[in-house]
Amino acid sequence: MSAFPPSFETLVEKFASLPGIGVKSAQRLAFHFLSLPDEAAQSFISALQEAKNSVRYCKVCQNLTDSDVCAICSNPRRDDRTICVVADPKAVAAIERSHEYNGVYHVLHGVISPLSHIGPDDIRIKELIARVTEHDVDEVIMATNPDTEGETTARYIARLLQPFNVRVTRLAYGIPVGMSLEYADDLTLIRALEGRQAF
């Protein structure tokens, strides 16, 4: 028999289902949550509910937003003729932290990965092609992670973009090969942006 009530064990299971949280950590989180004052606990629950209700994808760039068009796409001071293509929203956050980039983004939400059965149609490539078709775009900067799948995805998209009158570049290899963009430091990201090269 467990020493704890079922609703506690359920909570531990839920925490343990999160990435990187083991059973011991999940138990600690559950104890912590239950020890919170009612107000703080409700505020935690509301934050989850509110995020789940309001966060969706920008209809232009596919980044996370709480309105139809995200804050970056709807900012008139951003250069919408330069599109930086990234695998996920974490990469947008990383590049924004560098304060070096003034264009807009396109979030693929994944990379082409035959081993995981993720093909070109499973990520948001056609939305990118539609943007380039429908709007004046000068440059598309490929900023997928510098690993095999990211590179494959970048080359695939670069080939699709060949018929268009658009410069296709990619981030310079200032980023250590194999490292996830999310963990790159600001200076490395700045150098990588400055040194971007034609495909």
Next chain:
Amino acid sequence: MSAFPPSFETLVEKFASLPGIGVKSAQRLAFHFLSLPDEAAQSFISALQEAKNSVRYCKVCQNLTDSDVCAICSNPRRDDRTICVVADPKAVAAIERSHEYNGVYHVLHGVISPLSHIGPDDIRIKELIARVTEHDVDEVIMATNPDTEGETTARYIARLLQPFNVRVTRLAYGIPVGMSLEYADDLTLIRALEGRQAF
């Protein structure tokens, strides 16, 4: 400007307020949560709400429960004349896992810690004294952690219990089973020698 909507950032903050979760982990948890199907996300939220609503303290032993009296205290096969005093519910879970103990518990919810301004009245000592006063208790086993604060708390409680006709014991100190002697610290070795037992 953040690359993400405010409700996402709020969610990251909430996750980051949990013990042992840094900002990067919190962001990963928030992305994971938002990527859950609606049903799974709602089930996560319900588990938090349900636990917060239903989990309270057993009015006898102060352990977590979802009824007035916990499953251990209300089990007629447990020996309620033996009370094991622990600092927190995690210790109850650890002792229950051993399947060796058939008495009941008393959870203090903390230890006396002058440095953290936690005095005897801030933990559930008076509830223990009330139990010993009002019921027939043969033995109180002190099972606080074997550190300075746990030891201080155990000694304090042992002194309070002196006027009662009750045996006060504490868990044996010694070498952990399976541990090599060469890695035992000096204090543990001294305690193990002091507590040596006849074969």
